[in-house]
């Protein structure tokens with residue numbers, strides 16, 4: 001089984017947590033894509049009434065193309081369950097997200113959810129966070145100044161760019177600065193520091209967020225609760 005097979009495995013498994021009448025937060029990424037496709041099939045087969053709340057334009061396009069009814073987070077009282085991927089999960093179940101540049105909406109949706117379920121292949125599990133570059137969403141104005149501040153902190157920042165070198169813009173028209181930290185000793189302290197920087201919109205540390213994790217292994221999915 002390759003990595004994509006493991007993503008498909010957990011994506012399809014995750015819809016077991018969804019039942020009739022639920023409002024579901026739909027994350028972003030290649031693993032979530034499998035879940036959204038499986039959800040659309042389940043809705044049709046079992047005649048379910050489900051409302052989706054998306055975390056990106058990418059997922060909105062996919063869900064709409066598959067006929068999943070959507071509402072914005074401001075139109076609902078709460079989300080029953082959000083299913084999302086992750087870039088790194090530490091042994092104490094803290095996470096880094098934002099590899100797909102959707103961290104801001106992902107965090108808003110996660111914070112308004114009664115439960116959060118992450119679906120990952122086994123490669124995403126790690127002892128400590130930080131090997132995966134930590135994404136920080138910043139507003140364009142003053143972003144060079146924030147970048148310099150991150151350099152001074154030895155955070156080894158890079159602006160996320162596309163192939164032609166232009167800076168990636170998020171769904172909210174912001175930039176992403178990736179911090180190449182290698183190892184984050186105290187994720188809570190770092191999260192606090194980042195939130196205090198003027199111009200930082202959000203960071204990719206998802207701390208004390210997840211309730212359930214489904215991990216894809218070649219011999220099947222394993223569930224951590």
Ligand code: 5RP
Pocket residue numbers: 027028029030031032084085086087096097098099100101102103106
């Ligand atoms: C997007 C995310 C994704 O959930 C994360 O990058 C995992 O993606 P994938 O399932 O493609 O590996 O945080 O911002």
